[in-house]
Amino acid sequence: MSFTVKGMCRHGELMHRRKTPETALKKARELAKTGCYNLHIVTPEGRDYDSSEFGDLPRSHVAARRVLTRVP
Structure with missing residues (x-):
């Protein structure tokens, strides 16, 4: 399972791979x-999220549990 982070910078196009949505x-x-x-995160299933949609990026179950335990 690999998430791809793509973007543009002054040197050209960049592409990084990360194992979890949180690290991407x-x-x-x-x-x-x-x-x-022009940043994008592409999921292993091929769904392309641009920077305006990063909040919609599905998180892993472990990360979701961590957030829930912080709520009083």
């Missing part, structure tokens, strides 16, 4: 901070 999202945010644009 983290990489996309790091790229945005360095000035990259």
Whole structure:
């Protein structure tokens, strides 16, 4: 299972692979901070999320559980 993070920067197109949606999202945010644009995360099933849809990116079950345990 591999998530692909794609984007453009001043040197051209970038592509990084990550194992979880959380690490893909983290990489996309790091790229945005360095000035990259046109960022996309592609799921293993082929669904392409652009930066406006990152909030809709399905998270892993472990990450969802962690969030729920933080709620008082």
